[in-house]
Amino acid sequence: MNNGVLTIGVLAKAADTKVETVRYYERIGLLPIPARTAGNYRAYCEDHSRRLRFIRRSRDLGFSIEQVRALLGLADQRDRDCGAVDSIAKEHLAEVERKIADLNALQAELRKVIGQCRRGSIAECRIMDALSPV
Amino acid sequence: MNNGVLTIGVLAKAADTKVETVRYYERIGLLPIPARTAGNYRAYCEDHSRRLRFIRRSRDLGFSIEQVRALLGLADQRDRDCGAVDSIAKEHLAEVERKIADLNALQAELRKVIGQCRRGSIAECRIMDALSPV
DNA sequence: TATGGACCCTGTAGCAACTACAGGGTCAAG
DNA sequence: CTTGACCCTGTAGTTGCTACAGGGTCCATA
Numbered sequence: 001m002n003n004g005v006l007t008i009g010v011l012a013k014a015a016d017t018k019v020e021t022v023r024y025y026e027r028i029g030l031l032p033i034p035a036r037t038a039g040n041y042r043a044y045c046e047d048h049s050r051r052l053r054f055i056r057r058s059r060d061l062g063f064s065i066e067q068v069r070a071l072l073g074l075a076d077q078r079d080r081d082c083g084a085v086d087s088i089a090k091e092h093l094a095e096v097e098r099k100i101a102d103l104n105a106l107q108a109e110l111r112k113v114i115g116q117c118r119r120g121s122i123a124e125c126r127i128m129d130a131l132s133p134v
Numbered sequence: 135m136n137n138g139v140l141t142i143g144v145l146a147k148a149a150d151t152k153v154e155t156v157r158y159y160e161r162i163g164l165l166p167i168p169a170r171t172a173g174n175y176r177a178y179c180e181d182h183s184r185r186l187r188f189i190r191r192s193r194d195l196g197f198s199i200e201q202v203r204a205l206l207g208l209a210d211q212r213d214r215d216c217g218a219v220d221s222i223a224k225e226h227l228a229e230v231e232r233k234i235a236d237l238n239a240l241q242a243e244l245r246k247v248i249g250q251c252r253r254g255s256i257a258e259c260r261i262m263d264a265l266s267p268v
Numbered sequence: 269t270a271t272g273g274a275c276c277c278t279g280t281a282g283c284a285a286c287t288a289c290a291g292g293g294t295c296a297a298g
Numbered sequence: 299c300t301t302g303a304c305c306c307t308g309t310a311g312t313t314g315c316t317a318c319a320g321g322g323t324c325c326a327t328a
Contacts, residue, residue: 009275019276020316028314039323041276054266061247061265062240065314071265074256082259086251089261093244096237103234106196110227113195117220122208125216127223131195131205133187143304153305154287162285173294175305199285 005037006044015052022052030055030069063092139171140178149186156186164189164203197226 012019025031026042031051035043051072058068067088074085116126146153159165165185169177185206192202201222208219250260 007276018316021314023277024315037323039276041323050266057265057267059314061244071262075262078255078257080256082251082254082256082261085256085259085261086248086253089244089248089251093241093248096241096244100234100237100241103230103237107227107230107234110195110223110230114220114223114227117216117223119220120216121212122214122216122219123212125219127216127219128205128209131188131191132184133191141305152287155285157306158286171294173305175294193285 004045006046006049008042008044011044011049011052014049015056017052017056025052025055028065030065030072061092062096063088067092138179140180140183142176142178145178145183145186148183149190151186151190159186159189162199164199164206195226196230197222201226 006014008019008022012022015022022031026033031048034045034048037043054072054075055068058071059065063071070088071085074080074082074088113127113130116130118124118126122128140148142153142156146156149156156165160167165182168179168182171177188206188209189202192205193199197205204222205219208214208216247261247264250264252258252260256262
């Protein structure tokens with residue numbers, strides 16, 4: 001039963017995804033509802049595969065499901081100016097940069113806290129002190 | 135009704151937390167179950183307040199709930215060597231550093247993708263191309 | 269033809285760490 | 299005695315999956 005028809009397992013593997021994830025994407029409307037075989041198996045084609053790989057690649061780049069949904073929506077309006085695409089990507093980049101800044105601050109503070117440990121008892125541990133604000 | 139007794143609202147505000155969060159910490163066993171007033175209000179004291187602030191500070195530094203639980207457990211064994219504290223903190227620092235590395239890689243890739251946009255139609259958008267692996 | 273194992277199906281619950289109600293009760297001030 | 303701010307319990311929602319349980323299907327092999 002494969003004249004260009006892909007089972008969910010094959011589709012998932014091609015996108016390095018789990019079968020459950022594929023069904024999840026269908027449930028939330030990211031992947032269109034596929035045809036079914038006589039035995040009630042989902043029957044996918046190349047279009048589904050491309051779409052799934054687009055989703056995975058976007059997710060790997062940290063785009064949220066809602067951002068992916070927006071990107072997919074734009075992908076179908078091929079004549080539109082790509083400004084909207086650009087702005088979703090830039091907004092996401094800004095988010096990533098905020099997270100990096102936050103984590104860098106966190107890292108500095110953790111290092112400071114850890115650096116104070118003099119290896120005594122917990123009662124006199126500076127790490128614990130640092131975690132106990134006045 | 136305040137001879138050293140704190141309501142949940144006052145406690146929460148002192149730790150810059152929401153009331154629901156305090157109840158949540160109680161439910162999962164991070165905060166001890168407090169006494170109740172005649173009207174069935176939770177009645178907290180300074181110890182609770184200190185403990186809550188410890189929790190919040192740890193959470194702000196990115197420790198997971200389970201890590202906080204471990205730290206709180208250690209806080210009660212005041213004679214023990216503080217090596218365990220140190221190792222929880224260092225493990226967390228390593229995690230943070232891994233996340234920073236991941237985000238830096240992500241940032242680089244996003245910048246590359248965004249830099250390719252030439253502001254045409256979506257059909258010819260390089261960002262979309264970059265999101266569509268072969 | 270029977271059977272075993274790999275695959276598929278639906279539906280539900282779990283993870284982290286809260287947050288947000290709904291639908292009530294309590295308390296203090298005016 | 300009413301108003302409004304606070305408190306109570308219990309449950310469901312958030313994000314993005316993942317992990318079952320309890321079945322059905324398909325295909326190769328004995």
